[in-house]
Amino acid sequence: MTNQGNTLFWFRRDLRVQDNHGLYRALTSGLPVIGCFIFDEHILSSLEDKDDARVTFLHDTIHDLQEQIDARGGTLIVEYGKPEELIPRILDEYHIQKVYFNHDDEPYALQRDQFIAEHCQRHQISLYSFKDHLIFERDEVLKKDGLPYTVFTPYANAWKNRLELAGLDQDGYPLALSAFPSEHPSYPWKKVNSSRIPSLDSMGFVASEKEFPPREVKTSLIRQYGDQRDYPSAQGTSRLGIHFRFGTISIREKARKAYHLSQTFLNELIWRDFYAMILHHFPHVVNGAFRTPYDQIEWRNDEDDFRKWCMGMTGYPLVDAGMRQLNATGFMHNRVRMVVASFLTKHLLINWQWGEAYFARKLLDYDLASNNGGWQWAAGCGTDAAPYFRIFNPDAQQKKFDPKFTYIQSWLPEWGSASYPPPMVDHAFARQRCLKVYQEGLNRSK
DNA sequence: TTTTGAGTTGTTCGA
DNA sequence: GTCGAACAACTCAAA
Numbered sequence: 001m002t003n004q005g006n007t008l009f010w011f012r013r014d015l016r017v018q019d020n021h022g023l024y025r026a027l028t029s030g031l032p033v034i035g036c037f038i039f040d041e042h043i044l045s046s047l048e049d050k051d052d053a054r055v056t057f058l059h060d061t062i063h064d065l066q067e068q069i070d071a072r073g074g075t076l077i078v079e080y081g082k083p084e085e086l087i088p089r090i091l092d093e094y095h096i097q098k099v100y101f102n103h104d105d106e107p108y109a110l111q112r113d114q115f116i117a118e119h120c121q122r123h124q125i126s127l128y129s130f131k132d133h134l135i136f137e138r139d140e141v142l143k144k145d146g147l148p149y150t151v152f153t154p155y156a157n158a159w160k161n162r163l164e165l166a167g168l169d170q171d172g173y174p175l176a177l178s179a180f181p182s183e184h185p186s187y188p189w190k191k192v193n194s195s196r197i198p199s200l201d202s203m204g205f206v207a208s209e210k211e212f213p214p215r216e217v218k219t220s221l222i223r224q225y226g227d228q229r230d231y232p233s234a235q236g237t238s239r240l241g242i243h244f245r246f247g248t249i250s251i252r253e254k255a256r257k258a259y260h261l262s263q264t265f266l267n268e269l270i271w272r273d274f275y276a277m278i279l280h281h282f283p284h285v286v287n288g289a290f291r292t293p294y295d296q297i298e299w300r301n302d303e304d305d306f307r308k309w310c311m312g313m314t315g316y317p318l319v320d321a322g323m324r325q326l327n328a329t330g331f332m333h334n335r336v337r338m339v340v341a342s343f344l345t346k347h348l349l350i351n352w353q354w355g356e357a358y359f360a361r362k363l364l365d366y367d368l369a370s371n372n373g374g375w376q377w378a379a380g381c382g383t384d385a386a387p388y389f390r391i392f393n394p395d396a397q398q399k400k401f402d403p404k405f406t407y408i409q410s411w412l413p414e415w416g417s418a419s420y421p422p423p424m425v426d427h428a429f430a431r432q433r434c435l436k437v438y439q440e441g442l443n444r445s446k
Numbered sequence: 447t448t449t450t451g452a453g454t455t456g457t458t459c460g461a
Numbered sequence: 462g463t464c465g466a467a468c469a470a471c472t473c474a475a476a
Contacts (some may be wrong), residue, residue: 143474151473153453230455267454291472338455377454389468390456397456431457435468 005097006190007031008090010038011076012109014102014132014247015061017068017182021132024180026100029128032190034094035069036077037062038086039203042108053208053330053364054242059200060212061248066197074189080198084115091125094192099125102132102247105280106368133247134273135176135255136162138280141273148281149274150290150383156270177256210330210364213239215249222257226264232322232333233406238265239331241365244272275373278383285372285382294381297441300349308424309344310358312412315423316394318402319343321411328411330364335401341378342392347430349437352379380438388438391431 009026015037017023026033039062044055066076077094079086090096099120104113113129120127131137141159142148149155166175200207217238221228228236243249251269258265282290289295308314312323322336332340337359344355356375360366376382380390402408405415414420 145474149474151453154474271454335455342456384454392455393457396458 004031005095007033007098007100008094008096009033009035010087010099010101011035011065012037012101012104012247013245015058015065016248016250017065017072019179019182019250019253020102020247021180022100022102022128022130024182025128025130026098027184027187027189029098029100031098032188034075034077034096034190034192035065036079036087036090037065038083039078039080039198041080041082044080044203044205048361050204051206051208053210053212054366055200055203055205056208056210057212057242057364058246059197059207061246062197069189072187072189073191075192075194077192077194078197079195080203083112084119087116088119091120091123096125099127100130101128102130103137104133105137105276107283107286133251134276135159135251135269136273137276141277148277150278152271152274152383155274155277156267159270159273173256173259177252177259179250179252212364213242213331215240215243217254217257219257219261222261222265225262229264230335230401231407232336232402233404233410237334239365241363241367245365245367271373272367272370274383275369278373279369285376286368289379289381290376290383291381293442293445294379296445297349297381297438299351301351301354302348305348305424306344306350306354309340309348309350309355313421313424314343315421316343317405317408317412317415317420318394318398321402321408321415324411326359326362330362332363333407335397336407337374338378339392339394339397341375343394345375345379346391346434347394347425347427349434352376352381388442389435391434393427393431395427 007026007029009023014020014022039058047055062076062078066078069076077090079090091099099116101113104110117127136159141155141162143158149158163174163176169175169178217240221236221238225236225238228234230236240249240254244251251272255266255269258269278290279285309319310323312320312327314320318336319340322332322340325336326332341352341355344350345352352375356371359371359375360368363371373382377384380388398405398408408415412420
């Protein structure tokens with residue numbers, strides 16, 4: 001047994017022991033399993049804020065994960081540095097014969113994993129990778145002609161058919177959402193000596209005071225999700241995004257929970273698969289519009305305007321309350337995300353990529369595929385075929401979704417006082433300007 | 447191949 | 462206040 005070496009399970013964005021597909025496969029690989037996690041220097045060095053709360057969240061999470069693995073008699077090796085240097089070292093030092101991890105289809109991750117795959121091949125180490133982060137991914141839901149969907153509704157219909165294709169379990173839940181076992185007496189974790197978790201300080205960060213949402217979501221919230229989710233002052237959304245991002249909860253578990261309770265909630269999980277699939281098949285969306293003619297739009301890109309938007313000083317209270325909530329907490333209600341994104345792109349004519357980057361910096365639940373998809377949708381250049389003249393009216397949105405100014409007052413205390421600025425641009429004027437500039441941009445591409 | 451129906455989350459106008 | 466049509470003609474998916 002000892003001569004056969006060990007299995008390595010590399011945690012990345014699946015930071016849990018329960019219902020973890022790749023980990024389950026590693027634990028049934030026939031060799032003792034050692035876990036590892038790397039605080040990736042490439043990613044961390046690109047973060048702008050020393051008190052980035054996502055690094056605190058990661059650090060807390062890794063601490064908990066290590067305790068859980070310790071309690072099972074195993075080890076989680078935790079390092080800070082470059083995966084392309086650290087993984088080969090770990091493979092060598094711990095006599096690794098098999099490497100297991102879960103798919104990560106973001107562009108950087110694909111390149112990182114390709115390097116590791118080539119290294120493993122050169123050293124006769126087996127490498128196994130599994131779907132865990134999504135319910136259906138890559139080529140699992142395609143049109144009849146074999147090409148990927150680019151419209152959500154037919155994709156969601158095909159997705160739901162596929163979910164039920166494998167049948168239901170005895171409790172009436174799709175088998176495709178079954179959990180992978182994490183507890184079994186014969187699962188062989190391995191205890192080895194390893195160094196301590198690097199401190200936040202040693203990686204150049206300080207602890208954040210921001211609060212992190214719980215991993216659980218009430219049944220009543222899911223049941224009422226369809227009716228409540230559009231009202232930013234209600235606690236109508238789950239705030240599970242950060243946990244889906246880092247895999248601190250299982251997507252299958254939450255989908256199973258929502259399955260009989262709320263189609264609307266389930267649809268949101270399908271959107272997540274949809275945008276990940278779009279990123280996989282159309283990687284150009286990272287650098288430009290999904291619909292390339294929209295790259296011809298002549299954005300104003302006024303830096304003072306952008307600064308006002310970032311600070312929540314536009315003079316439109318729903319926009320400003322949203323930005324204040326984002327800046328203060330790292331979270332913004334979904335309805336308000338649409339309003340601020342529409343305002344930045346359509347009213348201010350600032351390139352959606354500026355907004356995308358700001359959200360990437362600030363959102364605790366930031367996810368490349370979903371954030372990019374959402375911004376392209378807001379700008380009108382994305383997969384949604386709806387016409388671009390759909391421009392949100394920030395005042396009308398306030399009347400509909402925050403009629404008593406409850407949300408606005410909780411994030412914008414000076415609203416209504418003399419110190420609150422007047423609207424930075426007139427809505428009717430901005431709307432006409434937007435229609436004209438979009439039209440001209442699209443004509444230019446013909 | 448051609449045709450047909452439909453498209454996450456909207457707004458404005460005029461009856 | 463409420464309701465349907467227009468916005469401007471586009472793109473996609475499936476028959």
